[in-house]
Amino acid sequence: MTELHQAAAAGDYDLVQEIVKRNKCNPNQKDSDWNNKTPLHWAAAKGQTEVVRILIENGARSCLRTDNGWTPAHFAAESGKLPVLRYLHSVRAPIDMVDCSGDRPIRIAEIYGHRDCVQFLEKAETECRDHRRMALLKGLPLDETDDDWEEERREVDQQKRARSQKKLCFVSTKKKDKCESP
Known part of the structure; x- marks a missing residue:
């Protein structure tokens, strides 16, 4: 686990900002000891919206997956972190990806009883798919893989x-x- 992983997991915004501004760690580094989680996965799971924001603004990719196929949106849905889901959606993160078990973040939110996240994801998934279609039609690049x-x-x-x-x-x-x- 890198210093950036630890700072993101702890929600230490100032330290995360210092690390990314100095390019001390790759914000997309996967930690093989923790199922290939990136710092963004940790921040999303902990509900650290501002840390999620600073990571994404500094190159963290919201489409990266853990070994079981979870994106940061899966982690935010699991822990009921609606503000993180809202932010991820606002930056066009793929919030409707299927994991190795065939579950999307909305299903994870349902399993854990996070009704507010489910309601949000119902609408956001549709918008995500519409955006994907529009981008494909216009030939715009998508960072979803x-x-x-x-x-x-x-x-x-x-x-x-x-x-x-x-x-x-x-x-x-x-x-x-x-x-x-x-």
């Missing part, structure tokens, strides 16, 4: 398919053996 995470997902999917193929071959061989027995 965590390439490293996507590559890891492809590798995991390939490994799953390979294991399934082996199981199918094994089952098929066993059935064939049984069928050929007198």
Whole structure:
């Protein structure tokens, strides 16, 4: 965990500001000891809206995902941090991304009983999708993809398919053996 991760998790706005202004740490550094959380994930989870703001203003990417596919919006939804969700939406962060289990932040907010977040996300998701469509039509760039995470997902999917193929071959061989027995 970097100094920036710690400062963001603690909500130490002044220290976060000092670190990012001096370029002492990469605001998009993933901490492999903590499921690939970035400082932005920590700040969102803790409801530190001003820390979220300063991180994003200094290059933190709101689309980066943890190893289970959570974005900062998932963490804010889990802990019921509506001001963080509002801010993320205001800067066009992807607040409707699906994690490894197929859950969007709105589902996480529902699970944890954060009705105010659910109500906000119902409207915000629609606006997010509309913005995405408009940007695509106009050829505007969107920062909504965590390439490293996507590559890891492809590798995991390939490994799953390979294991399934082996199981199918094994089952098929066993059935064939049984069928050929007198």
